[in-house]
Amino acid sequence: MPPEERPREERRREARHDEDRHRDDRHHEERPRTRPREERDRHEQGHEREWPRRSALDARGAARSAARHVEGLTGRAAEGVTSLERGEDGWIIGIEVVETHRIPDSTDILAEYQVELDDTGELSSYRRTERYYRGRREDRT
Known part of the structure; x- marks a missing residue:
């Protein structure tokens, strides 16, 4: 049924309903977002709570990234990870690389x-x- 054929009262109700819904939406958009009182007080005093910083990179990701960097800089494939340590501002990783291939491999x-x-x-x-020569690293300790 076309809108003009519906009873006038039904059209008015529909218009009021649409108007109310629009007003509610506008009310939610305009309402300022507030923080909890304790947080506001700390912020106003300049004492924001510091949350412990989590690394964006886990140990496995750090090792992979380190191996890629060494391969890119030296042009040689990484043989393995020899050490991994969480530092103050990141990671410290030991990467082993074959610098010279010889026959037999033990050399x-x-x-x-x-x-x-x-x-x-x-x-x-x-x-x-x-x-060091392969297999002789322990002799150097």
């Missing part, structure tokens, strides 16, 4: 790189800390 020359990453996995620093 390969390997190196360990220490990589420091920030909490997002970006490289802060890296350096080669040690070079």
